[in-house]
Amino acid sequence: MRSVVFAYQKTPFAQHENFKDLMSDFKDMNKSIKQVDLAAIVSVLLDLSFPFSNLGVFHPAFYPSENLTEVHAAFMTNLNQFETYLKAYCDATK
């Protein structure tokens, strides 16, 4: 069953301007967010490390800085965390 996620702030989302451009390039990305992505979204909002076994990806529209270099770095951190987890998972289940 489908649900929705709604987010609201009293100040603009930092990525609002960038996101308008991204919208047209990443149509699939905006089709839906997965529940498993919420942990990653909260992590970037609060500037926390991604949880060790996180398999979610944050949506860039939530990123709390307009600096795209930072967003890119955060995505790389997100991917590195998957790698660390998957390696540990493979080692543990050998």
Place this chain on the structure above:
Amino acid sequence: MLDFTPPKPEKSEGKRKVILLLFDALREDFVELPNDTHRFLALDRPGAYKGRKIQMFKEARETHPEQALLFPLTSEMPTVTTVRIKGMLSGGITNFFETSEEFGSSEVKEDNVLAQLRKRNGKRDDIVFYGDYIWSPMFGKYFDRHQEYESLNVRDLDSLDKNVANDIYKELDGGSKFSLMLAHIIGVDSAGHTYNAQHPEVERKIIDSEDILHNIVDKMDDQTTLIVFGDHGMTTDGNHGGS
């Protein structure tokens, strides 16, 4: 001597706070969606909800697009609320979660956003929870301030959400002294279980819940991001349904 080193870009825009509000059984068609939001459920399908929908998400997207985001949310099976909550805070997928018993360290096994927040900020007034008691066995140890309520009477669709809403308002009126507030309202889900998705009581609880959301938006401060999401939908007969 002048220092020509450019100022270090300020990471983020100051310290943000998050209210993560689980709106139990927030089904896609309980919500009025703007045209630019992808819709998964056909509005004319049998059993589609015909009552008054939540208006504020669409209104916010249309009047303040820079301050509001709205996406369809998909969830993995199973649609049991406790499993959903665990997955939501750890970012893990259920199957992985269970097999990860293999890991030696329970700290790693249980890593989630609450553990990360605690690790960074230490124990202080940082993580607050208001809602259904099912969260406590899983996450109670992380809560600095909390109130859990048990819904003892299935016909009572109002008390739990009323109590939770008052706790939230008190927290926001008191200066929003938290980094992360978790909250869980269940009136719509309870109405679905007690009656069915088309019953006027479901519509009444949808309206009540939207009132709560309006009040939260009024009371929250400029540093806070409110995230409202549903854990699962509701089948026509009022149960949780598949993915």
